[in-house]
Amino acid sequence: MENNKELRNWLAAMKLSHPLVIAGPCSAETEEQVLKIAHQLKKTDTTVLRAGIWKPRTRPGNFEGVGALGLKWLQKAKQETGLMITTEVANANHVDLALKHDVDILWIGARTTVSPFIVQEIADAVKGTDKIVLVKNPVNPDLALWLGAVERFYAAGITKLGVIHRGFSTYEKTRYRNNPEWQIPIDLQNEFPDLPLILDPSHIAGRRDIIFDLCQTALDLNYDGLMIETHHDPDNAWSDAAQQITPKALEQMTVDLKIRKQEGDAVEFKNKLNTLRTQIDVLDHQLLDSLGKRMKIADDIGLLKKKNNVAILQTKRWNEILGRMILEGEENKLSEEFILRIFKAIHQESINHQKKVIND
Numbered sequence: 001m002e003n004n005k006e007l008r009n010w011l012a013a014m015k016l017s018h019p020l021v022i023a024g025p026c027s028a029e030t031e032e033q034v035l036k037i038a039h040q041l042k043k044t045d046t047t048v049l050r051a052g053i054w055k056p057r058t059r060p061g062n063f064e065g066v067g068a069l070g071l072k073w074l075q076k077a078k079q080e081t082g083l084m085i086t087t088e089v090a091n092a093n094h095v096d097l098a099l100k101h102d103v104d105i106l107w108i109g110a111r112t113t114v115s116p117f118i119v120q121e122i123a124d125a126v127k128g129t130d131k132i133v134l135v136k137n138p139v140n141p142d143l144a145l146w147l148g149a150v151e152r153f154y155a156a157g158i159t160k161l162g163v164i165h166r167g168f169s170t171y172e173k174t175r176y177r178n179n180p181e182w183q184i185p186i187d188l189q190n191e192f193p194d195l196p197l198i199l200d201p202s203h204i205a206g207r208r209d210i211i212f213d214l215c216q217t218a219l220d221l222n223y224d225g226l227m228i229e230t231h232h233d234p235d236n237a238w239s240d241a242a243q244q245i246t247p248k249a250l251e252q253m254t255v256d257l258k259i260r261k262q263e264g265d266a267v268e269f270k271n272k273l274n275t276l277r278t279q280i281d282v283l284d285h286q287l288l289d290s291l292g293k294r295m296k297i298a299d300d301i302g303l304l305k306k307k308n309n310v311a312i313l314q315t316k317r318w319n320e321i322l323g324r325m326i327l328e329g330e331e332n333k334l335s336e337e338f339i340l341r342i343f344k345a346i347h348q349e350s351i352n353h354q355k356k357v358i359n360d
């Protein structure tokens with residue numbers, strides 16, 4: 001599959017003056033709940049009503065969705081409000097039921113995207129329809145696996161495609177439920193600038209207080225839409241209560257979010273930007289120059305260790321460096337997370353250099 005302008009035709013056809021908003025509860029709970037939320041969302045910028053019908057849960061024993069019954073409620077909400085409807089499908093049977101209930105958009109969950117067998121089964125089931133399919137990133141940070149899933153739908157003749165960025169699982173504890181790893185969707189945009197990209201801040205955040213910031217970051221990175229879990233009574237939601245917001249809060253959020261232009265055209269703006277970019281180019285050059293010099297020293301250390309039969313990894317020294325860099329980073333307004341990432345990468349490269357020298 002290659003990038004082509006037609007990939008965003010389905011979104012352009014909606015003729016929206018703002019990013020696409022998909023909103024609705026994590027799970028459909030009752031008919032009243034679905035209808036109530038749908039009617040409240042009708043007063044917002046929402047175009048598509050979302051609700052989980054079958055919920056894949058990390059551990060058994062939690063609410064696993066109401067099943068096919070919920071599709072009738074979604075269908076009723078669509079008839080009453082005119083909102084499009086979307087739900088997650090995780091096997092061919094789900095697809096069959098969703099199609100029977102006139103679901104407009106099918107989304108593929110993060111736990112499904114990891115499995116090419118299941119994705120293929122779903123792609124075969126959607127084949128021949130003109131449904132829109134949105135593919136969430138896999139739980140693990142693997143761009144090829146994400147794109148591979150999209151390609152399976154494309155190969156099945158589905159051209160109305162998009163991707164949803166919901167963050168990635170990590171072993172390390174972070175402030176997020178799922179780490180955003182913004183670099184991955186940025187790389188994806190580079191390769192497929194016309195594949196609509198939607199942020200799911202609810203699953204990245206896991207809590208409602210940082211959803212706004214995540215949405216603003218996404219808009220600053222030219223995302224095409226937002227999928228936000230919304231519930232009329234979030235605290236009493238049957239699943240993911242902490243990360244859902246009310247339709248009222250969603251309405252306020254869409255007012256407060258700043259939608260920026262992709263490019264500015266004022267001459268003064270362009271000149272100023274050019275000057276700043278030149279400064280960045282100079283600093284990037286210096287960074288690479290310093291890193292190159294650092295690796296040359298690593299080569300010398302490698303040689304010295306080889307002669308003296310000393311191991312490459314020196315944990316005590318490495319921890320001293322890390323501790324010092326975190327403190328210096330703080331003084332330079334660089335976050336600990338950033339320092340850790342960058343120095344772990346530098347350390348790894350230094351080890352690779354020494355490995356080469358020692359085994360030569």
Ligand SMILES: O=C(O)C(=O)C[C@]1(C(=O)O)C=C[C@@H](O)C=C1
Binds near residue numbers: 298301314315347
């Ligand atoms: O100081 C050393 O012994 C090195 O090999 C250098 C270095 C580094 O790149 O800073 C690399 C590997 C060690 O684990 C510790 C530090």
